[in-house]
Ligand SMILES: NC(=O)C1=CN([C@@H]2O[C@H](COP(=O)(O)OP(=O)(O)OC[C@H]3O[C@@H](n4cnc5c(N)ncnc54)[C@H](OP(=O)(O)O)[C@@H]3O)[C@@H](O)[C@H]2O)C=CC1
């Protein structure tokens with residue numbers, strides 16, 4: 193029987209633990225707070241913003257929302273970030289990606305105070321992650337590592353193939369796995385022999401944003417599949433980058449969409465914000 197890796201269940205468990213930590217913080221007069229900056233109307237970002245607000249409120253974490261239109265300038269965003277960087281009431285800052293084309297995302301990311309960078313996207317945090325000394329962990333890859341650990345899926349010595357090399361998922365995922373002693377192959381849209389590589393994976397992690405792209409013939413029987421994709425299919429249904437119906441029967445374990453990686457991203461974001469708030473009291 194294929195194991196369905198339940199991200200909702202683990203996310204729920206983690207959020208229960210976080211609730212207790214926020215109670216302790218509040219007793220010391222600290223309200224853990226996350227600032228979220230959303231520019232424009234990206235679909236996946238909207239799902240993310242909606243879900244994380246609900247989850248934050250439940251655990252007693254405060255959120256401040258800053259919504260900007262598509263036409264916003266880089267200067268306007270930088271001005272807000274500069275304020276939030278020094279606001280003692282704000283422990284975490286997150287700028288939703290993607291940003292509109294007139295805004296240089298790398299410049300915005302680099303402007304965030306690294307000690308408040310809950311996404312782990314600042315170049316300093318990226319560098320420390322790659323040097324195996326992480327100070328801020330990127331939420332989606334971190335959530336995937338926790339899911340695998342919870343399900344006793346050991347990555348050490350395994351061949352993990354990642355499809356996608358984005359700064360949000362693919363690249364930091366590779367770094368975390370390498371830090372955990374996996375053998376990592378990173379593939380992308382220019383990879384010439386993609387299927388040949390995915391078929392070799394003991395663990396396959398897919399983050400490309402193409403609805404049901406990975407088929408049965410792309411994987412070896414017994415594979416563990418992690419599906420990061422968040423797409424709408426022709427019928428408007430939320431589906432992953434993996435054709436679940438085809439692949440699930442031959443996998444040892446697989447994450448569903450929804451209910452797999454998505455809820456874990458949110459749990460890791462909340463956990464990191466709480467950790468940053470605790471740092472202020474040396475806890
Ligand atoms: N569940 C969650 O928590 C999260 C879900 N997501 C979802 O995951 C998906 C990926 O997101 P993100 O990483 O930001 O995406 P990006 O669009 O930033 O990157 C996509 C990556 O996939 C590669 N790619 C695209 N098409 C192919 C192909 N046909 N074959 C091989 N590689 C391909 C691209 O290659 P190249 O570099 O060559 O262009 C690129 O590296 C999206 O559906 C997004 O909504 C994202 C973040 C969190």
Ligand SMILES: Nc1nc(=O)c2c([nH]1)NC[C@@H]1CN(c3ccc(C(=O)N[C@@H](CCC(=O)O)C(=O)O)cc3)C=[N+]21
Nearest residue numbers: 236237239240243287288289311450451452454455457
């Ligand atoms: N700076 C930044 N950091 C991000 O981590 C980031 C981002 N920008 N931009 C957009 C992507 C996308 N993303 C999601 C996270 C959770 C769900 C999520 O909760 N998914 C639920 C969906 C449930 C539903 O609403 O049906 C699930 O999979 O079960 C979705 C998408 C984070 N991203």
